[in-house]
Amino acid sequence: MANKRVQNHKIYIFDSSALLSFIRDEDGAERVLQLLELAEKRKVRIIMPLIQYGEVVYIANIRGNHASFSQTVALLETLPIEYPQIDKSSVIVASQYKLRGGLAYPECFLIAIALQYQGVIVTKDSEFKKFEKELSVEWL
Numbered sequence: 001m002a003n004k005r006v007q008n009h010k011i012y013i014f015d016s017s018a019l020l021s022f023i024r025d026e027d028g029a030e031r032v033l034q035l036l037e038l039a040e041k042r043k044v045r046i047i048m049p050l051i052q053y054g055e056v057v058y059i060a061n062i063r064g065n066h067a068s069f070s071q072t073v074a075l076l077e078t079l080p081i082e083y084p085q086i087d088k089s090s091v092i093v094a095s096q097y098k099l100r101g102g103l104a105y106p107e108c109f110l111i112a113i114a115l116q117y118q119g120v121i122v123t124k125d126s127e128f129k130k131f132e133k134e135l136s137v138e139w140l
Helices: 016-024 029-040 050-060 069-078 088-100 105-117 126-131
Strands: 011-014 045-047 120-123 137-139
Touching: 011 016, 011 029, 011 105, 016 029, 016 050, 016 069, 016 120, 029 045, 029 120, 045 105, 050 069, 050 105, 088 105, 105 120, 105 126
Parallel strands: 011 045, 011 120, 120 137
Antiparallel strands: none
């Protein structure tokens, strides 16, 4: 969903922990809301791999008293987030990061997308600390 009006602005890559913070109103929720509002105004782009989307839906519905599955999906569909297709080169990059160890496979895909789009990863997930010298990370 590349748009010429936003492609020169900062790109943020949301980890599932970023959206879960927003949904649960946890630490970091205000920053996530701020980024979502900027994306709504087309001042930034927010990108999230579909595998992370699935993690949000799954985790939001197994831990605690959260919205139902369909309510979670409906909420996510209203947010100004792009979900790019994963191509073979992204799978290869994700696999290389998985081989390096210390990351769950969904996070490896997030890194592949972050590298592809040269975006800033927005997360609370400490798994990314191992790679923060080679990635742009905004910690919530």
